[in-house]
Amino acid sequence: SYVLTQPPSVSVAPGQTARITCGGNNIGSKSVHWYQQKPGQAPVLVVYDDSDRPSGIPERFSGSKSGNTATLTISRVEAGDEADYYCQVWDSSNDHVVFGGGTKLTVV
């Protein structure tokens, strides 16, 4: 089955830029979506279809893809951005949703 690989953790200072990667075979041909999950809360969609933002999500959140890697970029990081972030795709080979393992963003 299809595998998405994320780094377990990323640390960034307030005001700096955080980049969270999501690797997968031929991910360039798939639509990638990103979720933010704060402790004790449900996930929230922050980027869909590689780079689109739902209404209400700050412009500081952006998505991109290059080669076999998708990236969620958070500019001007704030303490409130500290959360787990998950990438997700649809695996057309077996018609199911796949999530990455998640990345814990720490604002230090």
Added chain:
Amino acid sequence: QVQLVQSGSELKKPGASVKVSCKASGYTFTTYAINWVRQAPGQGLESMGWINTNTGNPTYAQGFTGRFVFSLDTSVSTAYLQISSLEAEDTAVYYCARDIRYGSGTYFKYYFDYWGQGTLVTVSS
């Protein structure tokens, strides 16, 4: 506004069954499928599958066949997840989520735009 409201936490003994509900409001229930996602303690998100709210046809992900059943009551815009023969390994937070899907082939897009608040199911003797 769109809302998915789930039933409260459950504490069950091994071998028992549990039924989690997910009540939708703010949109036409039968227009969007409802998915179920599991999150074991300290772990990541795992898709369990989805149910077509128009036909009632469920689709289960690998590893979620047999003891897991998705069902609906469209008269009250509610989806259900039932788990039978509970095991300690079923201890997790279970989320329902509405999906958006469109496109075809390799450009098929499928993501979750609204989530329930989650239901903690604890299995312990």
